[in-house]
Amino acid sequence: MKLNFHENHKLLFNVVFWGFVFLSIIIAIAPAYNLNEIEPTPGLKPMTPEEFKGLGVYVSEGCLYCHTQQVRPLESDLIFGRPSAPGDYAYLKPLDDLRMTPAVLGSERTGPDLSNIGNRQPSKSWHYIHLYNPRAVVKSSIMQAYPWLFEIKDSVGENDVVISLPPDTAPKEGKVIATEDAENLVAYLLYLKQAPIKGLNNSELFSSADKNSSGTMGQNLYNSSCASCHQQNGEGIPSIFPPLKNSAVVDSDNAEEHIRIVLFGSKGKVIDGVEYTSEMPAQAENFSDEEIAAIINYERTNWGNNGSEVTAEDVKMIRAERK
Amino acid sequence: MELTRPITVSKSKIDEIIDEDSRLTKLIYHYLLSATAWLIFGSFVGLFLGLKFIYPDWGNTAWLSFGRLRPIHTNVVFWGWTSLSMIGLALYVVPRTSQNRLYNLLLSRQALYVINLSVLLGVISLFLGINNGGQEYREFTWPVMLLFALGIGANLLNLYKTVAARKTREIYLSNWYILAAFIWTMVVVVIAYLPFYQNSLGETIIQGYYMHMGVGMWFTPLVLGLTYYFLPKLLNKPIYSYSLGVLAFWTQMVFYSLIGAHHFVFAPIPWWLQTVAIVFSFGMFVTLFAGTANFLLTMKGSFRTIAKSYSLPYILVGVIFYFLASGQGSLEALRSLNKIWHFTNFTVAHSHLTMYGFVVFLIWGGIYALMPRLTGNEPSHILVGIHFWFALIGLLIYGFALMIGGTLQGQSWIDGLPFINSVELMAPYWLWRAVGGTLMFIAHLVFAFNIFKMQPASNKDFVLETAEESV
Structure with missing residues (x-):
């Protein structure tokens, strides 16, 4: 046997x-x-069967x-x-x-990245509208719409999840109902919450990135966590998500109610004669006092609003109300 | 007078017709025909996907949705078009350079049916939303990929037996690359589909390995092997340096195998794995310089021949893109540049510049070189030219639009602008991408017509012969 690559095909x-x-082994x-x-990140929960099915929809639809x-x-x-962190993927x-x-x-x-979408966008109503027609809530979105994850029914059953849509998006007749796939998918999206890791706290990272300007922090947080419903221009979505621009709560001298709504959420409010049925999720768990103050101040001083500003102390006091 | 100069260069007609076993000719033709059908379908899906970036409400049904069509586009052009066309050409090159007959015609014919069946089943299941966990380029579930692997394995056996019984002393360089591509791909497919180490982040490691090797240990060596035959053959002179080709071969195997993780730079996978991947991405420049220099130095002094030929310009373009686009890939692995380009449309530009500019152009060069000589039927020179220019200009528009747009996208994120800004700014670049994509698709229609023109003389014989074969 010749040790020659050129002539010995077996050797080669x-x-x-x-x-x-x-x-390949190495x-x-x-x-x-x-x-x-991998050890899961401490605090990370395993998926429920519904959430796991939702992951299946996420994969099937190529999200x-x-x-x-x-x-x-x-x-x-x-x-x-x-x-x-590696532990974030332990349950896959x-x-x-x-x-x-x-x-x-x-x-x-x-x-956008969805690692933490359950925290950044906890509103179920928003997710349903967004899946049914992304452009109803994000004007320049180019995302695929998923109407086949919904049904249009004339009469609504007891357990049906009815989607409230802005007037120009809603079908002319009938109610839009989420299918089981849509419910599972939204359950999975809301499951996507990063478990906190010491030393990797987002607000610490933010403030180290931008030490002196809490205005920038407020704007960034607003854009990544609030703007999808209330919109970047603060005008909201008619009859679904209320505007912050010229709002009696935001553009005011007393910020207490504003802080309360951000911390503890709100549902079914009638503002200027319009009832808002979609829920404003409580943000107390998601942000520190400092971060909430930054977001609120951004909202109170933009889009022509001229409300009084708040401090982290104010937020802390109101947070203590419900402890 | 200047004005009366024709806008086209007249191309010389082919000088020889190879007297080949007509059954082999038909087999090769059927590989190319199937491949072309997949190209038309796959690139039409691609074009439609591109248009969805401009008209997102087109096709608001499950079967026409972005998430289901995208893997159909990539898998069809990979496993249907590119793979079948390369295998078709290899079925000629390996026996020819071994001065031997193909070991078993029937085996490769059955492999053709099996591969077509696998791609067809794969497409149907992807339409239904059944994909393999969204693993890019391995979206076919394991039963479907098993069929594909059977087809590759049968061809590997066939080509190996042909080389083993060769009538030459030495194994020609083409066969190193071609056989190795089949061997490596079998290994890659097996590793990618065994589930034992693919929970949690294990999956990510294998995905990085797979999406890299699937391209670089299959398409790259296979098409380079073909080019090591077609280029010297068409120029009627030996390859510039046989040893450079050997050097490129071994470095391809060692360096390229180690760089899959560069698809996950900054991901939470081991830092050493990322660093090894980045270092060897630069090692690939050795392979790249050796390979490109070898081809270009072979062409040196023959540029008149290239201008006169209608297949050589494709090979020239393929070689240039091999160098530029692969080099671009290595640069993208650098952490400083990865920061800007990762996750952006720049990577989409890169994958098209490599798969299309490099691999597909070399395939076309091979097809236009071989088929007319096998069948005696030449395509219209003008149409080959239209195919060439539409494909090339389309690709350049496509590539530059997404490279510029992708860079701006990355910059927008670094500047901390709201995310939607990176979507809005892409609008004109996505439009240009669609323009480029349309030109490319028109080129494919012309190519399909040319393939039709180059068919073997009579299909009647073929019906008889298949009947014979099955006896």
Whole structure:
């Protein structure tokens, strides 16, 4: 047997095969095996069966082609949450015998990162509207609409989830009802909450990125957590999400009610004769006093509003009301 | 007088017709025909997807939704078009350079049916929303991919046996690359579909490995192997340096295998893995310089021949894109540049510049070189030219639009602007992308017509022969 690659095909192709197998073990199989089981990030809950089914819808509809679930340790990614840690992915496993572990990390960010969307956008109503027609809540969105995740019914059953839509988006007749797939998908999206990690607190990262200007922090937080409902221009969505611009609560001398609504949420309010049925989620758990003060001050001093400003102390006092 | 100069250069007609076993000719033709059908379908889906960025409410039904069509586009052009066309060409090149007959015609014909079936089933299941966990380029579920692997495995066996029984002493360089591509791909597919190490982040590691090797250990070596045959053959002179080709071969195997993780730079996977990937991404410049220099130095002094030929310009473009686009890929791995370009449309530009500018142009060069010589039927030179220019200009528009747009997208994020800003600013670039994509699609229609023109003389014989084969 000649030790000559040019003339001995067995030798050549054996080296080609075993060499590549060897390299693949070092660079892929071994490190993958090491990360096959990870300790979950403390505080991260496993998915409920509904949420796991929702992940299945997320995969089937290809959400992960446009949305990442990895916050990089870069300043530009902080609006999405704290940098992702390996433990955040500990509960991922194959969907069934046919399909492998979902590749939720993604490779493309045509839409925003969703690692922490359950915290950043906790409003169920918003998610349903957004899935039914993204452009109803984000004007220049180019996201795919998912009308097949909804049904239009004339009469509403007892357990039906009815979607309230802005007038120009709603169908002419009948009510829009979420299918089970839509309910599961929204349950999964709301499940996506980053468990806090000490030393990786978002507000610490924010303030180290921008030490002196709490205005910038307020604006960033507003844009990433409030603007999807109340819109970047503060005008809201007619009859679904109330405007903050010229609002009696926001553009006022006394900020107490404003702070209360942000901290504890609100539902079914009648403002200027319009009843807002979609729920404003409580934000007390999501933000520190400092962050809430920054958001509120941003809202009170923009879009022509001229309300009085608040301090973290004020927020702290009102937060204590419900402890 | 200047004004009367024709706008086209007259191309020389082919100088020889190869007297080849007509059954092999038909087999190759059927590989190319299937491939072309997948190209038309796959690139039409791609074009439609591109238009959805401009008209997001087009096709608001499950089957026409972005999330389901996107994997159909990528998998069809990968496994249907590019793979089948390259295998078709390899079925000629391997026996030819081994001065031997193909070991078993029937085996490769059955493999063709199996691969087509696999892609068809894959497309149907993707339409139904059944994908393999959204793993890019491995969206086909394991039963579907098993069929594909059977088709690749059968061809591997066939080509290996052909090389093993060769009538030459040495194994020609083309066959190193071609056979290795089949071997590596079998390994990659097996590793990618075994589930034992793919929970939680294990999946991400394998995905980085797979999406990289699926491209770089299949398309790249296979098409380079074909080019190591077609280029010297068309120029009627030996390759500039055989040893450079060997060097590029071994570095491809060692360096390229190690760089899959550069698709997950800054992700929460081990830092050492990312660093190794980045370092060897730069190691790839050795392979790249060796390969490109070898091709360009072979072409040196023959540019008149290239201008006169209608297949060589495709190969020239392919070689240039091989260098530029692969080099671009290595640069994208650098942390400083990755910061700007990762997650943006820049990566979409990159994948098209490589898969299309490099791989597909070389395939077209091979097809236009081989088919007329096998069948004696030449396509219209003007139409080959229209195909060439529409594809090239379309690709350049596509690539530049998304490279510029992608850079602005990344900059918008770094500047801390609201996310929607990065969507709004892309509007004109997505429009230009659609313009480029339309030109590319028109080129494919012209190419399909040319393929039709190059068909073997009579299809009647073929019906008889298949009947014979099955006896």
